[in-house]
Amino acid sequence: MQSLQDKASEWSGVAAADAFAIDGCNIFEALGGTPQPFVDLSTNFYTRVYEDEEEWFRDIFAGSKKEDAIQNQYEFLIQRMGGPPLFSERRGHPALIGRHRAFPVTHRAAERWLHHMQQALDTTESIDADSKAKMMNFFRHTAYFLVAGLETTRQHSHGCRGTACKHGASKPAE
Numbered sequence: 001m002q003s004l005q006d007k008a009s010e011w012s013g014v015a016a017a018d019a020f021a022i023d024g025c026n027i028f029e030a031l032g033g034t035p036q037p038f039v040d041l042s043t044n045f046y047t048r049v050y051e052d053e054e055e056w057f058r059d060i061f062a063g064s065k066k067e068d069a070i071q072n073q074y075e076f077l078i079q080r081m082g083g084p085p086l087f088s089e090r091r092g093h094p095a096l097i098g099r100h101r102a103f104p105v106t107h108r109a110a111e112r113w114l115h116h117m118q119q120a121l122d123t124t125e126s127i128d129a130d131s132k133a134k135m136m137n138f139f140r141h142t143a144y145f146l147v148a149g150l151e152t153t154r155q156h157s158h159g160c161r162g163t164a165c166k167h168g169a170s171k172p173a174e
């Protein structure tokens, strides 16, 4: 059976090695070792999401306050990209598939999410070009990992515990 990782690679067009190139360096430290670039990126991203002209996509986020969504995302990104484990300290294990179960994470939604993230990265000056490229590969792969994971768990309705996953893995600060 094709693994979720394989599906994510096939659907996203990003090989696992490229998706997890973020682990070959410490992006948090490379960007100066402060939360600011991640706060900038998540604020930029969610401002686009909450103002999206496509109502069907905007509506997916209607149950969350923008400020909370921004904080959840930048704390996750800081933790995942080599910084302190802020997300897990406040929210627990990332468990990305489980946390997205309530939302319609379809191929179309993934492409819209990635469209906003690409634009947010393109307009965030506190992140260098090499880090942006690595982050975007991670985002593309993770978005399709979520699509594949949610399709699979919905088909079999047995939850996703035990699914091997590096997307939410916490990388401790060095």
Ligand code: HEM
Pocket (backbone or CB within 6 Å): 060, 061, 064, 065, 068, 069, 070, 072, 073, 076, 091, 094, 096, 099, 100, 103, 104, 105, 109, 110, 111, 113, 138, 139, 142, 143, 144, 146, 147
């Ligand atoms: C939270 C949708 C992709 C990481 C959320 C929320 C929604 C959502 C509606 C709730 C907002 C909040 O209250 O924080 C989607 C959709 C995606 C997608 C439609 C399309 C594929 C991703 C990707 C990542 C990600 C690619 C990681 C790289 C997170 C995290 C949270 C979150 C960390 C916060 C969870 C929490 O604190 O409970 N997402 N997401 N999402 N998403 Fe996504």
